[in-house]
Amino acid sequence: MIGNKKSGISLLLGAFLMTVTMVLHPAGGDNAHIVKMASMFMLAHGIAIFAVPFTAYGFFGLSQKWAKNSQWSYLAFGFAALSLIAAVFAAMINGVILPNFLKAGVEKGFSEETIQAFRTFIFRFNAACDYVLMGGLIIAIFIWSLPLLRSESKDKWLAYFGLILVIICLVFIVSGFNFLSVFGFRVFVFLVVIWIFAAGWRLVKG
Numbered sequence: 001m002i003g004n005k006k007s008g009i010s011l012l013l014g015a016f017l018m019t020v021t022m023v024l025h026p027a028g029g030d031n032a033h034i035v036k037m038a039s040m041f042m043l044a045h046g047i048a049i050f051a052v053p054f055t056a057y058g059f060f061g062l063s064q065k066w067a068k069n070s071q072w073s074y075l076a077f078g079f080a081a082l083s084l085i086a087a088v089f090a091a092m093i094n095g096v097i098l099p100n101f102l103k104a105g106v107e108k109g110f111s112e113e114t115i116q117a118f119r120t121f122i123f124r125f126n127a128a129c130d131y132v133l134m135g136g137l138i139i140a141i142f143i144w145s146l147p148l149l150r151s152e153s154k155d156k157w158l159a160y161f162g163l164i165l166v167i168i169c170l171v172f173i174v175s176g177f178n179f180l181s182v183f184g185f186r187v188f189v190f191l192v193v194i195w196i197f198a199a200g201w202r203l204v205k206g
Contacts (some may be wrong), residue, residue, distance in 0.1 A: 003051070007061020008203025014055030020185045021048040035106055038099035045095020052084045059084075062144070062199055066155070070147030076140040083136025090129035098122050127180055134169075134179060137192055142166050155202055158195075165195050200206040 024044040034041065064142035098119070105115050145162035148155055168191065178184045 002205045004061065004065060004206050007058045007065075008200045008205075009058075010054045011058030011062065011196055011200030011203065014051045014058055015193045015200060017051030017054065018046055018189060018193050018196075021045070021051065025182065025186075032106075035103050036097050038103055041095045041099045045091040048091040048095070049088055052088055056081060056084050058196075058203070059140075060198060062203060064137050065203065066148060067143060069151040072143055072147055079136045079143065080140035081136075083133045083140065086129040086132035086136065090126050090133065093122060093129075094126055128156035130180055130185065134188055138166055138169055141192075141195060158199055158202060161198060162195060165191055 018093045021044050024040065059080045060160065061079055066073040101118060102115065102147070104110075105118075107120040145159040145166070148159035169188070172179065172187075177187075179188050
């Protein structure tokens with residue numbers, strides 16, 4: 001059984017590292033810009049990968065705590081874990097593989113067609129990872145929130161918070177908001193980070 005305080009601190013640390021990632025994350029650009037900013041790309045995405053184990057540990061502790069309200073809490077953890085795996089793949093391909101490939105392409109004189117074809121593959125793969133990441137987290141928060149809403153737990157306010165977050169994301173999706181843009185992804189991450197920070201703080205407070 002993971003202690004509430006330990007898992008809470010882990011969630012807070014994960015939320016902090018995610019925030020640092022989005023603050024440092026450079027905007028996309030042409031090949032020359034990405035090569036120039038390669039070190040920053042790798043740093044930002046490296047921090048994102050480093051945040052994943054802390055967030056996963058915290059989510060598991062959260063699931064154990066709320067399992068007394070419903071065993072569906074562990075299913076929520078499954079979706080959250082899936083989203084974190086997708087986050088690692090996205091961070092690796094965007095922050096490590098893409099800038100290194102473009103740097104090698106410039107040095108070895110790859111054709112423009114080869115580079116653009118690879119960038120198209122990167123974009124499609126990253127989009128798939130982002131959909132899994134966002135969908136997994138939203139479903140996890142939704143599953144965590146419903147049983148908690150029907151319980152007598154003092155954490156019930158987190159359930160309302162989570163459902164409001166889910167509704168906001170759904171409204172954005174229906175309205176055509178582009179979550180795959182750098183700005184759109186930052187909006188999503190900051191919304192989720194607020195919920196994660198609140199959940200972590202509640203765990204720390206016991």
